[in-house]
Amino acid sequence: MLQIVSTNLIGSILCTRGAMEVMSRQNNGGHIFNMDGAGSGGSSTPLTAVYGSTKCGLRQFHSSIVKESQKTKVGLHTASPGMVLTELLLSGSSIKNKQMFNIICELPETVARTLVPRMRIVKGSGKSVNYLTPPRILLAIVTSWLRRSRWFDDQGRALYAAEADRLRNWAENRTRFSLTDAMEMYTENTWVSVFSLSVVCAFIILSSTTPSSFPGT
Numbered sequence: 001m002l003q004i005v006s007t008n009l010i011g012s013i014l015c016t017r018g019a020m021e022v023m024s025r026q027n028n029g030g031h032i033f034n035m036d037g038a039g040s041g042g043s044s045t046p047l048t049a050v051y052g053s054t055k056c057g058l059r060q061f062h063s064s065i066v067k068e069s070q071k072t073k074v075g076l077h078t079a080s081p082g083m084v085l086t087e088l089l090l091s092g093s094s095i096k097n098k099q100m101f102n103i104i105c106e107l108p109e110t111v112a113r114t115l116v117p118r119m120r121i122v123k124g125s126g127k128s129v130n131y132l133t134p135p136r137i138l139l140a141i142v143t144s145w146l147r148r149s150r151w152f153d154d155q156g157r158a159l160y161a162a163e164a165d166r167l168r169n170w171a172e173n174r175t176r177f178s179l180t181d182a183m184e185m186y187t188e189n190t191w192v193s194v195f196s197l198s199v200v201c202a203f204i205i206l207s208s209t210t211p212s213s214f215p216g217t
Contacts, residue, residue: 008054075131082132
């Protein structure tokens with residue numbers, strides 16, 4: 001319990017203060033990101049009450065410090081990775097939990113590949129950079145039948161490689177430019193716009209090809 005509070009809340013406050021002191025002396029200022037998590041919005045977090053309390057407290061600290069630093073060159077933001085397959089998440093998780101993780105969870109490096117480029121180009125202050133956005137949640141639900149046994153089998157045994165092996169394979173294959181890399185170059189709003197435009201075009205095409213319900217009209 002003390003370790004969670006010390007890391008998530010006290011550690012974040014101390015690191016934010018230290019970073020602000022350094023960045024305020026820089027010509028270009030800088031940007032600080034604190035990590036959002038379950039409970040940050042004030043919702044209950046059964047079985048992880050202490051963790052949720054620290055994230056809720058951190059959100060209050062963030063909203064206050066954003067206003068305090070309005071006249072400085074330092075931007076303060078939040079980053080939300082969603083549900084990531086880490087030891088903290090998996091500790092004490094049941095088989096039922098792991099079946100749900102198959103649908104909604106991602107590997108740390110997958111989340112980082114999306115969040116980091118967006119964090120690097122952020123401007124201003126008070127922004128939120130989120131991985132588990134509504135379109136991604138909807139996609140996970142719609143394709144849930146394809147995601148079964150993605151990370152864990154029916155007995156809860158891990159089916160994915162250890163972190164060290166994944167990172168080594170990632171480093172060896174990094175020179176290859178994949179379709180996923182290309183997709184990650186575009187923002188979430190871009191893909192939402194493309195999807196919305198596709199739906200509108202499909203509706204227009206279907207409407208124009210649908211025969212009239214009234215003969216002779």
